[in-house]
């Protein structure tokens with residue numbers, strides 16, 4: 001059945017006020033992973049800000065080697081090429097999470113480090129990758145937003161959701177994509193002026209700050225109150241043992 005809201009590069013670009021992100025938008029039908037397609041463009045500085053979208057991914061991937069599934073025409077599957085970026089990976093990742101949350105809507109929240117939640121279930125995720133090119137290091141921000149899914153495979157049913165399920169509506173993927181592009185550009189600019197700007201917005205949207213949580217790090221559980229986030233040190237816990245614990249995003253999982 002044809003999609004009710006097919007992605008369309010001209011409609012996405014129409015009225016977009018951004019100067020960097022989305023100057024070029026490419027919409028594809030089926031790709032292995034939009035991050036792989038984006039990586040092919042990452043060596044040319046002219047492609048800074050390029051947005052690659054696909055209706056379907058045959059081998060979409062998530063963090064920690066997980067698969068990212070979606071169903072044709074059901075999601076915003078997006079990768080953004082940054083060939084000229086001064087922010088480091090941690091801040092970029094938080095920036096993408098903030099932008100994805102804002103694109104989804106006011107009720108979206110961020111579960112550390114960059115899962116986007118609606119009513120306690122995951123509606124979107126970020127996969128930041130980099131590529132060394134002859135022109136320097138390029139970043140690819142991969143963002144997957146569940147839009148029209150009505151149900152999920154059994155193993156995800158209790159943890160995953162979509163905008164349509166939670167908002168009880170049929171969202172328009174073009175509108176979501178436009179908001180995503182505008183928000184990424186805005187927060188990249190703010191974060192470049194001051195990392196604190198993006199951290200403060202991330203904190204406002206965070207579900208973990210102030211919560212008592214358990215994280216798994218180096219195969220061990222650590223429990224305490226979440227008192228902060230630091231772009232380098234990661235999640236900061238006031239541990240039950242009395243000390244402060246610092247848990248970098250790439251080596252830590254938040255437990256149940």
Ligand code: BTN
Pocket residue numbers: 032033034035057059060061062063064066068076077078079114115124125126127142143144145
């Ligand atoms: C996560 O595990 O939470 C990250 C999911 C990231 C999925 C997006 S979909 C667009 C881009 N292409 C991919 O293969 N992955 C990212």
